[in-house]
Amino acid sequence: MIFLAELPAPSRLGDVLMSFLSIIFEGAPYILIGTVMSGFIAAFLPSKLLERVLPKNRVLSTLIAGFMGLIFPVCECAVVPVVRRLVQKGLPLSCAITYLVSAPIINPIVIFSTMSAFQNVEAKTGVLGSGGMAFARISLGYAIAVIIGLLLLRKKPGDVLSASVAAGVARAAAETEAPAPPPFNDRLVHAMRTAMRDFLDTAMYFAIGVIITSVFNTQIDQARVDLVAGSDWTAIPSMMALAFVLALCSTSDAFIAAPMAAFSSAAKLAFLTFGPMLDVKLIFMYAAVFSRKFVIWLCVVMFVLVAGLAKPWTMMIDQIQPKPAAAVKATQP
Numbered sequence: 001m002i003f004l005a006e007l008p009a010p011s012r013l014g015d016v017l018m019s020f021l022s023i024i025f026e027g028a029p030y031i032l033i034g035t036v037m038s039g040f041i042a043a044f045l046p047s048k049l050l051e052r053v054l055p056k057n058r059v060l061s062t063l064i065a066g067f068m069g070l071i072f073p074v075c076e077c078a079v080v081p082v083v084r085r086l087v088q089k090g091l092p093l094s095c096a097i098t099y100l101v102s103a104p105i106i107n108p109i110v111i112f113s114t115m116s117a118f119q120n121v122e123a124k125t126g127v128l129g130s131g132g133m134a135f136a137r138i139s140l141g142y143a144i145a146v147i148i149g150l151l152l153l154r155k156k157p158g159d160v161l162s163a164s165v166a167a168g169v170a171r172a173a174a175e176t177e178a179p180a181p182p183p184f185n186d187r188l189v190h191a192m193r194t195a196m197r198d199f200l201d202t203a204m205y206f207a208i209g210v211i212i213t214s215v216f217n218t219q220i221d222q223a224r225v226d227l228v229a230g231s232d233w234t235a236i237p238s239m240m241a242l243a244f245v246l247a248l249c250s251t252s253d254a255f256i257a258a259p260m261a262a263f264s265s266a267a268k269l270a271f272l273t274f275g276p277m278l279d280v281k282l283i284f285m286y287a288a289v290f291s292r293k294f295v296i297w298l299c300v301v302m303f304v305l306v307a308g309l310a311k312p313w314t315m316m317i318d319q320i321q322p323k324p325a326a327a328v329k330a331t332q333p
Contacts (some may be wrong), residue, residue, distance in 0.1 A: 003124050003143075007238045012218070012219065015218040015219075016214050016218050016219070017213055017214075018218075019214035019218050020210055020211060020214040024207070024210055028203070032199060033074065033078050035078075035081045035195045035196075035198040035199040036191075036195045037072070037078070037081075037082050037199065038072070038192040039085075039190075039191035039192060039193075039195030040191045040195075041190035041194075042108055043187040043188070043190045043194065043230075044187060046062055046193065051055060052322075054091075054092070054095065056093060058094060058153050059150065059153070061092060061094075061095050062092075062094045062095055062098050062146060062149040062150055062153070063146060064095075065094075065095035065096075065098040065099045065102075065105065065149065066098050066099070066100075066102045066142045066145050066146050066149070067102075067106060067142075068095075068099045068103060069099065069102055069103035069104070069105070069106040070106060070107060070108065071104040072099075072103065074103055074104070074107070075104050075107075075109075075110075075174070075249050075250050075276070076103075076104035076249070076250055076274070076276045076277075076279070076282055078182045079099070079100055079104060080100070080104045080282070080285045080286065080288070080289060081198040081199075083096050083097075083099060083100045084165055084198070084288075084289050085194075085198075085291070086099070087157065087161070087165065088165070088168045092297075093152055093155055093157055093161075094149040094152045094153050094155075095148065095149065097145075097148055097152055097160075098145045098148065098149030099145075100145075101141070101144065101145035101148055101149075101277050101302075102141055102142055102145035102146075104250040104276035104277070105137060105138060105141035105142075105145075105250060105272075105273065105276050105277075106138055106141060106145075109251050110137075110250050110251055110276075110313070111134055111138060112256075112274065113251050113252065113254055113295075114130075114133060114254040115130045115131065115133075115134045116254075117254035117255045117257070117258040118130040118133045118134070118254065118258050120258075125171055128265040128314060128315055128318060128321065129321065130316060131321065132317050132318070132321035133177040133254075133265065133268070133269065133272075133301075135317060135321075136265075136269050136313060136314060136317040137272045137273060138268060139272050139317070140269065140273050140306075140309060140310070140313045140314070141276070143309070144273070144277070144302070144305045144306065144309070147305060148298070148301060148302070148305075151301070159291075159294070160291060160294045161289065161290055161291065161292055161294075162287075162288070162289060162290060162291055163291075165289055165290075197313075204277055208281070208284045210247065210280075210281060212245070212280045219220070227266075229260075229262035229263045229267070232264055232266050232267060232311055235263050235264060235267035236266060236267050236307055236310050236311065237270075237307055238267075239257075239263060239267040239268065239270050239271040239274075240270050240274040240275075240303065240306060240307060242271065242273065243270075243271045243274050243275030243279060244274070244275070244278060244279050244280060245279070245280055246275070246279070247275075247279040247280045247281045247282075248275060248279075250275065250276035253272060253275050253276070254272060256271075257271045257272055265314050265318070266311040266313075266314040267310070269313065269314055270306050270307065270310035271312050273306050274302065274303070274306045277302050277306070278298075278302050278303070278326075283295065283299070286298070
């Protein structure tokens, strides 16, 4: 009782700090995993391996890159440093961007978490159930990622990447012969040093985004969000904006969207698709890899594609998802 009496009174700053720490503790492990992966990629992945494994046809390789998240299942917090190293190791730019956009959605953890979150949502006309929402999220995420990748087929690394990352790609491309691999211990030290640099670089931008997210989560009346749920014209962009500022991890955001009964399935799909592709923290993390002009272009294209496709995509999935017998009888005259 004496301990409880000495606790400080609740304050707005305390709420912000509590939200900040909770998001940091949730996202930091994924950043660590991603940067450690990037370090091992830099140290152990042969420079020309990706060029030999992927098809020579850039369109086909871009289509395949959309499923790389099944092999490298990382969330949006971890994928950015991984992509930077993959590009420097020879992964074509269109494939790298496709993987960057699709990996936070098309990976086993996110698929199962989405199905689990929507398992109590009954599949009926106009409402996507557990399997329907999971399939809609995966398919729409893949389609958008591939469209963006195909738009970048003719782009050069210098047109998209920041100056430092583009210089690394140029140095790797200039190597005509692969140097003899150093001893294992030297490569392990190089991997750890690279991971440390990537972690500090990525964590700085991540922390800036988390600060903005924490202020929004604690200082904005969340009840006002329900005022725009009546029409998809306002609900879809509003849910996308909410996903942008909340900056939730793709492994857990479905549990936030599922209980929002006031919003349509299209609005929830927009929330679940747009959030892993673009949020406050990702803006700053993208800035560490890409040029400012490309980041702006990427934000606009993602917003337009998700906002424009969410409603028709939901209607398409609704037509093919199995419905209970009661729901089918209700729609018959």
